[in-house]
Structure formats: structure tokens, C-alpha cells
Amino acid sequence: MTTTRKRVRKAVLPVAGLGTRFLPATKAMPKEMLPVVDKPLIQYAVEECIASGIEHVIFVTGRRKNAIEDHFDFAPELESFLESKGKSQQAQMVREISGGMHFSYTRQNEALGLGHAVLTAQELVGDEPFAVLLGDVIMDGPVAATRSLIEIYNETGKGAITVQEVEPEELQFYGVIDAEKAPGSRWGDRLLKVNNLVEKPKTGTAPSNLGVSGRYVLPPEIFEFLEKTKPGAVGEIQLTDGLVALAKNGSLWAHVHDGKTHDAGDKLGFLKATVEFALRNPSFGAKFRKYLKELDL
Ligand code: UTP
Numbered sequence: 001m002t003t004t005r006k007r008v009r010k011a012v013l014p015v016a017g018l019g020t021r022f023l024p025a026t027k028a029m030p031k032e033m034l035p036v037v038d039k040p041l042i043q044y045a046v047e048e049c050i051a052s053g054i055e056h057v058i059f060v061t062g063r064r065k066n067a068i069e070d071h072f073d074f075a076p077e078l079e080s081f082l083e084s085k086g087k088s089q090q091a092q093m094v095r096e097i098s099g100g101m102h103f104s105y106t107r108q109n110e111a112l113g114l115g116h117a118v119l120t121a122q123e124l125v126g127d128e129p130f131a132v133l134l135g136d137v138i139m140d141g142p143v144a145a146t147r148s149l150i151e152i153y154n155e156t157g158k159g160a161i162t163v164q165e166v167e168p169e170e171l172q173f174y175g176v177i178d179a180e181k182a183p184g185s186r187w188g189d190r191l192l193k194v195n196n197l198v199e200k201p202k203t204g205t206a207p208s209n210l211g212v213s214g215r216y217v218l219p220p221e222i223f224e225f226l227e228k229t230k231p232g233a234v235g236e237i238q239l240t241d242g243l244v245a246l247a248k249n250g251s252l253w254a255h256v257h258d259g260k261t262h263d264a265g266d267k268l269g270f271l272k273a274t275v276e277f278a279l280r281n282p283s284f285g286a287k288f289r290k291y292l293k294e295l296d297l
Contacts (some may be wrong), residue, residue: 008129011049011131046097056103078094113232115236115239115242132217132218140259145162148162159252163213168206173200176201178195190258196247197212199240213257
């Protein structure tokens, strides 16, 4: 018997957080609009959506986040100004920012946690599987992280999350998976069956060295689990609680990302991403490398 699964067409990008780790830069400006070289962080996530076959991006926004809407909107005045100055390449670049994607916006009135932000998108997502991408995380690698998760969903009909190896002293800042190998799959050792997850484990108690890194493909049942979730100690509804319920149901895979993960919502992570992307830049990467070598470190 063949099962026809609903396609993963939609992605939820929660951008309503307060960005406290990046103050004072984020007092008036959305963290997701901080540029890594020449593109705001959120554009990297939207480009990953495009590369993964997503057709509809749902932003969960909040106060002071209007710049994100403007960034993905049409800009006819800017385009005609650039055209009139003979800068048609730049005009084209501005036109292509949205990549033909359909955008919707919904508002999380209070930053009550990632789980709450995802729940806020329920009506726009409807009864179909969907992706979630954290806009302050840039995933680098040969295959778009979300694309791999969608392929896993297509093959298994189950939710999937991206994980990465994390240094022992950093595990306390992550959701950490308790998982077992899933032999025989085409993803080899990179695919794991998740049995449980622990949010920010105390030092020495983490069930593995694999931390959840900000990409998810989830079945719509996740909403039922999130609706039942009570706010935790800091008054937030964690996405991890919904993921634990999926895992306990035997419905969650983890994919070990084949590439680098940059947590650019953190100052050091942001600087590392900036340096790496600048070194790769075709127009000034070589000059930048030379400059770094000349610095008296
Ligand atoms: P983070 O925890 O990295 O973002 O959430 P934050 O809360 O803005 O940042 P800090 O920790 O205070 O510095 C990951 C993503 O989820 C969104 C954030 O905007 C960010 O892109 N988020 C988080 C929401 O949309 N709503 C929330 O309630 C929390």
C-alpha cells in the first residue's frame, strides 16, 4: 500500500524574541536583521527555505520587528532608482531577495518562548507538516539542513530535527537528545531515532553530545502537544516539550548536520560567522585574509 503524504510546503520562522544576548545592538533593531557581511541573518534562513523547496514562509513577529517585513517586501522606488543610475545588477539583487516566496506574518504579543511562537502560527500552518527555522542560526553545508529533514519526513512520515556535536562545556546551553542508531537508512550514522530530549542539562548530566541546532520538520500533531504544555520555570512554553512528546510517541528522528552551524544570535558566534563568510567572499575574501594575516595577533 502506498501512503500519500502531505508535502512540506510551509516554514515557520519565529522572529519575535527579544535578542537580549545581543544588547545594546538589539534595543531598537531586530537581531534577525544584523548583517553577516552583506545579508541580514534572516535572509540566510529564507535562502535555505528556497533551497529546500519551501513555498510559503510564515514569520512570527513581535514589536520592533517591522524591518523584517520591509526587507522581504517589494521595493519599486529603490529598484527604479537603481535602474535609472544604470545599476541593474543591484536592482536585480533587490528583486530577488524574496525569491518568489509567499510570505505571511502573524504576531506573538509576548515573547513567551519558542514553543509558544510556533503555536502562534498554527492557523496559518493548518493541518499539514511544516518546517521551523531559527532566524539567528546559519546552517552551512553541502545540502540545506531543512532539505535533509524534508527528505527524512517524506520517506518516514515522522518529524525530524537537525542536531550537531557540541563541546561538553557548551551542552548546558542546548536541548540535548537521547537517541539510538537507526541502521539501514540511506543517511547511515547521521540518522538517529530520538527517545528523549533534555533542555539545558546540568553539567555532567547530558544524555549525549548532540545538541538541537535550530531546524525542525514537524507533523501538525505537534500543535496538540504544545497546547497541552504548561509554561516552565521562566514562564515560557518550550518547543522541546512538544518534541519530547513526539519522541515518546516514537515519531522523531534526528539528523546530524553535515556542515557547520553558526549560532549568530550570540556575539562570538556572530563574529565567527562574519569572519568565515567574509573570507569566502569572491570580491574581497583574499584581501580580508591578507589583512587578518597581517594583524599582529
Ligand atoms: P533565541 O532564544 O535565540 O532568541 O530564540 P531570543 O530570545 O530573541 O534571544 P536572547 O536569548 O534573548 O538573546 C531563537 C529564535 O526564536 C525567536 C527569536 O526571535 C529567535 O529568532 N523567538 C524566541 C520567538 O519568536 N519568540 C520567543 O518567545 C522566543
